[in-house]
Amino acid sequence: MQPTLLILAAGMASRYGSLKQIQQFGPSGETIIDYSIYDAIRAGFGKIVFIIRENFAEEFKEIFEPKLKGKVETAYVFQNMDAFTDGFEIPADRTKPWGTAHAVLCAKGAINEPFAVINADDFYGRDAFEKMAAFLKNECADDKYSVVGYELGKTVSDYGFVSRGVCQVSDNGNLAGITERTKITVEDGKIAYEEGDKKVELGPKTPVSMNFWGFAPSVFPISEKLFSQFLEQNISNPKSEFFIPIVVDQFIAAGLGSVKVIPTSSQWFGVTYKEDAPGVQESLSALVSKGEYPDNLWK
Template sequence: MSTKQEKLTLVILAAGLGTRFGGSKQLAEIVGLDRTIMELSICDAVKAGITHLVLVINENIKTEIEQDVLPRLPTGLNVKLAIQDRNNIPLDFKHLAVERIKPWGTGHALLSAKPYVSGKAIVITADDYYGKSAYQLLANELLADRPNNNSQWSLVGYPILDTLSEHGGVNRGICQVDENKHLQQVNEFLEITYQENKLSGLNHTQVREAISTESLASMTIWGFDETLFDYLERGFVEFLSKYDSAVQKEYYLPNQIQKAIDTEQKKVTVLRANESWLGMTYRSELSDITKKLNQIFKGGSIDSCQSNK
């Protein structure tokens, strides 16, 4: 745990509708552990020095979160619920919310947490498991005492080979990193698979392109400070102004971080993960992840996160 006393907040984006999963996968409990994936992540984060938690949720799951999840969380953790409401947009664009059905995207979700975040924070998604050491990596980076340090954002990148699926191609953001371990760009590739013993994926032009097996993938685990909210607020207004079809498009967090890198030379440090990432899109993947998580948490390590009961 960090020796510093500075407050660290964990923000979990848990407002997705789970359309492809067939329900609220944020609330799917892991058999044998009787915890959701996000509870396992919270346990890991607390051990790395997290003292505050913000759960960004949709109104439909608020009651279940309050009744089932909150009582199981570690004692002493300061917890806030932030509702991602599609009507919570600047006044000039309220008419767009009338036609909007799904949430506005991860950028808007993180903006929903703004009232509850001060200081340094880590943001993750609810249905991904990042490994115990990921939080310590980010905590060490965020709390590092460096002269003239302007690299206050960070990202844990996962070796691409550790994020592939046995069930078919995957979509991943491949990180381009400079010699100073700063993020230059995240390039989205679709249907990443091995073909003829070579790793490749479809690039933005839908052309299959070779991908280095040494590449790191961005799996949406970022470290940031409060200045990120300023970028997100400005960017959201630009997003709503630019797209006539904004009721269909999504406002993505990674896109806004990329914009800060490109236009304002923001430094984002890329940290290489020490453990594998686990995640699921479809309910059929739950069984395999259940086995792996039970192996990771065997021996009762989840019990060391005392609940509020």
């Protein structure tokens, strides 16, 4: 059975104001999502599911359907504020979506096979997709999930601090936990994060999660139960979010299974700061000129 790729794109509209201006980085106007889908198709993914906001559905389909028609099956799922909130009154001041784990949960009716989850506007690289596809086809099970572990040095920005989920990896290569480190910066070639008033150095090979996960459909009932608990505790906090690592930590802590850390040599890139954009364009041009990608992905 071919695995599915779930792309978290519900937050895109708020960043771009309108999807008409989705940033084009590739030589033929490709967006970062285009490269992820291209890598996924050639790695053997059989279906692409987009999580989007309902009010941007038409614009979104206009951009992607003409490119992907006949190349891969597509489906669209909406992250609505009231999804899976049965019995809870949503406060009037809540405008923020419920977070990445809620977005995944919204795809419950659309996915019945092993699947990967990625962010819409991050470039993950061919190696990462190939390794994830192999995991989903050969190893994924109700009690065995995965996360791609990027080398921290391949994910930082020269233009300011970034936040990264630093992975603790056990001796058998499984995830022991994830610690969100905010304010990671590069100074004089050294990477460090701020904690209080001190700086703690991290090695460039430290594995970090960039939100590229591999799940079995068993994650849906687990997430649903945890989301209910999350709402009980956080419904009145307008900024609280139900993130994927919350589900993963509980999955491990409750002894429900293990999460394999898949190391990759791929260079990650994304646009954390607008100054990052020219670098992303240069990196893609370099990959195209090396023959990693055609100069027009969908020709």
